[in-house]
């Protein structure tokens with residue numbers, strides 16, 4: 001990967017690995033304490049069990065500092081879709097989310113991946129910076145289009161979700 005080195009947390013005992021089912025509850029807890037959409041505990045367990053190859057946990061000692069849940073859509077195997085990225089508030093701003101995306105892209109399962117996609121709400125500045133920074137470091141475009149307009153969500157409380165499509169990545 002081109003670009004700058006990540007800061008201090010790299011020197012700590014940060015471990016980036018695939019999740020196991022024992023991580024599902026902590027992932028749910030982290031989301032429950034954040035601004036992310038909270039899904040059922042079952043959904044986190046399901047990602048850990050069936051999509052572990054495209055999910056990442058970041059741990060400091062045994063504590064979950066962050067996670068990525070992602071999958072490669074069956075109809076677009078050149079794309080990895082990042083469903084959620086969360087970093088515990090006490091660990092933010094130290095490059096953990098960026099490192100988790102790099103770990104994901106380094107996996108053998110992503111060897112044919114040319115695009116990373118995620119959806120971001122228009123007011124989520126941290127997420128916007130995360131994905132634009134990833135695109136900038138890889139020197140590729142970040143195309144932004146509406147994915148799910150707010151009218152598709154039940155009630156009136158959900159912003160539109162914009163697709164960030166980053167690539168083409170040279171992932172060899």
Ligand SMILES: CC(C)(COP(=O)(O)OP(=O)(O)OC[C@H]1O[C@@H](n2cnc3c(N)ncnc32)[C@H](O)[C@@H]1OP(=O)(O)O)[C@@H](O)C(=O)NCCC(=O)NCCS
Pocket residue numbers: 034035036083084085086087088091092093094095096097098099118119120124125126127129130133134
């Ligand atoms: C978004 C989130 C995962 C970023 O995690 P993080 O580990 O703090 O991110 P990093 O330290 O790797 O920083 C990534 C980039 O975002 C920038 N950034 C981080 N927090 C920011 C903030 N609050 N506002 C603006 N930019 C921010 C960093 O400066 C960095 O930019 P750079 O690459 O240009 O240097 C974290 O803030 C979070 O969990 N937020 C709540 C959940 C969420 O919104 N998830 C994303 C939706 S899928």
